[in-house]
Amino acid sequence: MKSVQLYDTTLRDGTQGEGFQLSMLDKLRIAQRLDAFGVDYIEGGWPGSNPKDIEFFQEARKLDLKHAKLAAFGSTRRADVAVEEDPQVKLLLDAETPVVTIFGKSWDLHVIEVLRTTVEENQAMIRDTVRYLKANGREVVYDAEHFFDGYKASPQHALATLQAAAEGGADVLVLCDTNGGTLPSEVMVICKVVAEAIPGTPLGIHTHNDCELAVANAIAAVKAGGVQVQGTINGYGERTGNCNLTSVIPILQLKMGIPVVPDLEQLQQLSYFVDDVSNNPHFARAPFVGRTAFAHKGGMHVNAVQKLARSYEHIEPGAVGNSQQILVSELSGQSNILLKAEGLGVPLEKGSPEAKAVLTRVKDLEHDGYSFEAAGGSLELLIRKEVGEYEKPFELKEFHTSFRLYRDGHDPVCEATVKVHVGDEAEYTVAEGHGVVNALDKALRKALLPFYPEIGDVSLLDYKVRIIDGHDATAAKTRVLVVSGDGKSTWGTVGVSENIIEASWIAIVDAIDLFLQRRREATVGV
């Protein structure tokens, strides 16, 4: 077992952040990605707080996680209620996860003023709930909410709550700096005191960034013997955010010699993936993974960097999948694209004319506002076109959409027309839809179905829109990301244009085009 375990709560505590909302499909996609990256625990949600999280756990059972254990999050039983009678605790078991994480109160102020119960009952609530979950076969993570504030207010009370969790059989006691107000020196001292007072149960750490110290506090706890670090990708979370795993992971692995993930080079892509799926802009100055994290501006620095890279770089940028930014484009270096091509089964040789052509095309498109981190389908299509593994299945001539809304109770009327050529035959179709994109999608399928009946297997699963700022005097652009599926696999495609309808059209056409390429190969046995 690794000496430090990574516990990701992007799907739960991350979604407490403003502007960080995830659909169920988003959550499932991120969970799979976290698993592939080597995170040890994935906290999926709080089944007691909303129906979406209950549904998530139902769907998550079908995920084939290779490494990570899924955790359901919730609270201890309520005061003066038997644990087996508490409906919120029942929902935690109903989630059927191998791990259940519960939080309890460490601060006597909260016990008395917020819960309005006694410290003894609070301890019983913790002990009973942990014991009950253990009796039901769960691995139990105990989150000691407000632990550091609670400890500073009353060490005896705070330690007694941890003791109660340990007596209940908790597998790990996680000390939470819920308000983010604790300094690293305090974290270090208090973790050591706790480890001595409750020697039998390992400790974890959960920090928030209110003093810009969440990462430092997590590291301080590991230095003091902590074996589990909780946090979120890119530090998303309530207020100023949670501990940023995207920074903690490379610090543990590269600076402290504690191996935590098998392939750290995937870090930057994971960071962009979570940004793109949650539809958030990338933070350019982000440590390790930011676009400018290894950017050199001062002429003297650039010169020195070229003489001796490590003279101005604290790590080799490629170690986290990033790259020195002097010559290389906005987000992907050549090696990322080569890796991607290899993953797609279309290997490109570094430095070959095809690799250079692909790279140039990607850079041009990125400059126009494209992003391929969550649109592997469009990238695959681009690579196929550049290396000649592509046959054009149809030719687009024209499309039109119309939308009319009456205020007298009629439903809106929305239609699209599409004109395409397949070989020598022309098709001109019209369809109605819920919206213009839906109508366009239907009209396109209607035109192609007689030629390619397999298109009936494809459906549009997700559709995301981002406005990208214009530079200088150019107009803002719209980036549309579409996720499609055929029941066996899913793929993402992307379109960019000054107007949303054309951007959507590009992404939809790519989705169907790629599907037809893959099917053709499967049929002719390429």
Add this chain to the structure above:
Amino acid sequence: MKSVQLYDTTLRDGTQGEGFQLSMLDKLRIAQRLDAFGVDYIEGGWPGSNPKDIEFFQEARKLDLKHAKLAAFGSTRRADVAVEEDPQVKLLLDAETPVVTIFGKSWDLHVIEVLRTTVEENQAMIRDTVRYLKANGREVVYDAEHFFDGYKASPQHALATLQAAAEGGADVLVLCDTNGGTLPSEVMVICKVVAEAIPGTPLGIHTHNDCELAVANAIAAVKAGGVQVQGTINGYGERTGNCNLTSVIPILQLKMGIPVVPDLEQLQQLSYFVDDVSNNPHFARAPFVGRTAFAHKGGMHVNAVQKLARSYEHIEPGAVGNSQQILVSELSGQSNILLKAEGLGVPLEKGSPEAKAVLTRVKDLEHDGYSFEAAGGSLELLIRKEVGEYEKPFELKEFHTSFRLYRDGHDPVCEATVKVHVGDEAEYTVAEGHGVVNALDKALRKALLPFYPEIGDVSLLDYKVRIIDGHDATAAKTRVLVVSGDGKSTWGTVGVSENIIEASWIAIVDAIDLFLQRRREATVGV
């Protein structure tokens, strides 16, 4: 004298950051503001690096700084040149600042590979330059570049360079983590070693955020006895940025009991000021000063915050000029909305029929996919309608949009028509635009302008789109967020629909509707 001095390098090291550029006027404005806030040293630039910095120091002499001392930044003399002959050193004196800060090499690797000289000559360069500047009456800050990396490579060499600066008469020795790769535990240990080895001269700290540890490292150095902290406002700077003074200052003052500025309540305004002057977006999650730094989302948290503010806030938000922000969102209870209404100047009494009606309406809309977190304008309109502070300015009858794209090189053709009634009069207008939303916005204004010429003041400033998952068999919905402004204030409005055109329409109509309500009140003096 204060026990810790603040040394701001926003104007010099800050401008090494990508996207952080300042004109001379910007620099002068920021310098005055930093002085008023109580910063002790302001590093204005490097006169040897560009003519703009030379001009800045000429203009800066006219500034009437109340407290801060201006510093010119530069390097030691070159190798094998007499200090009084070195033109770069001469420019430092020509800047006529009370303080000169020079950096020298601490890392033997750099001395040999980058400077291509000997360690002995390097020490002489440091000693000579400090002594010469002191002889010319300057206070001298010595920045030991790459000190921590240099110390780890060769403690003897690194300490010898500091010794040389001390012998030259440096007023403070600033240990720089130039590459940002050092951990707080290392900073702490190395600072203590240096303080023992060179007891006569005080120490300072200059850190970078490459490991998300710049603030933690600065604090560690202060704990180890450091008396000067260098950094930038909002952490601007090369790569991932410099130590963020906007976080360090409240930590020193509020958490460590070290008074550093007279009026900490000005902190948030200073932060916004620097963002605005440099034309950078505000980082919402910024510790202490960010828009969401004291934002509470979960209903349970909000409830607890009202019971007992400090239960979920690590400091009183007003201490740094920030304020508690209650986000109206999915999990929100009644208390969120009442607080919001009060903030809008439309107080609602808890439990009143109006409050209940507003709450029901908000919950229904949220269930339909609305979100009012960033759409206070739509929430205000909703509250106005429920409490009867609303007069309908126009009635919508019908709208239509059309979009046609040809593949033969034509630009797409996009138009919209709008039919509205104002009182007894009907208007039916048509307009073209870059996209359907732009065309709709234009057609609507064209229809209303004859009745409400003040609409000419309103412009659409930002437009954001999100897709919200459908539950079960219902279609996914689109949420559009629009930010509008009239040159004096800005307001956000939101629209949700199964199709993006209608969602955009709702948000645009709300924006204009609210503007007309407010103008009507301003005119009739309500």
